[in-house]
Amino acid sequence: MIYTLRIELCCPLAIVALGYALNPDGSKHLLLVQRLETALKFAKQLLDALIVVMGGVPQNNRTEAILMAECLIIWEAVLSHQ
Numbered sequence: 812m813i814y815t816l817r818i819e820l821c822c823p824l825a826i827v828a829l830g831y832a833l834n835p836d837g838s839k840h841l842l843l844v845q846r847l848e849t850a851l852k853f854a855k856q857l858l859d860a861l862i863v864v865m866g867g868v869p870q871n872n873r874t875e876a877i878l879m880a881e882c883l884i885i886w887e888a889v890l891s892h893q
Contacts, residue, residue, distance in 0.1 A: 823861060826853045830866020830875030837871025839878060847882055 828850040831843040839847075850862055862883060866875025 823859050824857050825861045825863050826850050826857065827863045827865065828879060830864065830868075830879060832868060833870035833873065833875055833878065835870055837873045837878075839882070843875060843879065844882075847879055847886075851883065851886060 828846050831840050831846060833843070834840055850864075854860055854862055864876045864879035864883070866879065868874060
């Protein structure tokens with residue numbers, strides 16, 4: 812589930828991507844990948860938006876938020892070189 816939020820007083824637009832339980836081996840569940848893809852789609856439309864990833868239940872010593880952040884960084888690097 813993806814939400815956009817604008818706090819008018821002090822902060823730019825934020826895209827909040829909620830986590831989803833990782834597989835027992837620490838890999839991404841398909842729903843988590845879809846949430847990341849949706850967040851990236853919004854980010855391409857809202858260029859000044861912050862992306863906030865959520866999720867803190869570890870599987871194989873990794874949390875959803877860490878894995879999501881890593882994926883978004885890698886995807887952005889790949890897309891910027893195309």
